[in-house]
Amino acid sequence: MGRIIGIDLGTTNSCVAVMEGGEPVVIANSEGTRTTPSVVAFSKTGERMVGQVAKRQAITNPDRTVISIKRQMGTDFKVNIDDKAYTPQE
Template structure:
């Protein structure tokens, strides 16, 4: 039988666990941490960063650093509150009224589930 894997894609942090010997074990990320910030960023060169590396991009690269994106999954743009639109990156609606997240660095728009 294969391993059982659990993934928690949280708004703030994400966690991966596996069942070993009947007990859940949280898997450490590349930095040795048990939680990973739910943040994605794209650098000037187009490199993609996730977690803590992405969070570090937020100060100098705010329009290309995406966090709290899970809040937009499955929602129409008109359902978003003013507070949820107050982020340093651009959120817009497409022709169907769904949420799109603009990444100027890549000159591309993403659906929330593509970034989260």
């Protein structure tokens, strides 16, 4: 049997855990923290950023940063970045 993985996709922060020995263990992200800001951003060169890196650039690049999109999942809502329309799931 494969590993059991749980994802908490939060409006503000998200985290991932795996079951180990019958107990959930939260996986640290690449920055070593247990939660990741639920933020996606696009640099002017098209690079996609997620988490804390995306949140940090939200102040200087708000038009290319997506925050609080979770509530729009499953709807027709789209975010336009560089003439490309992204659904909340993307």
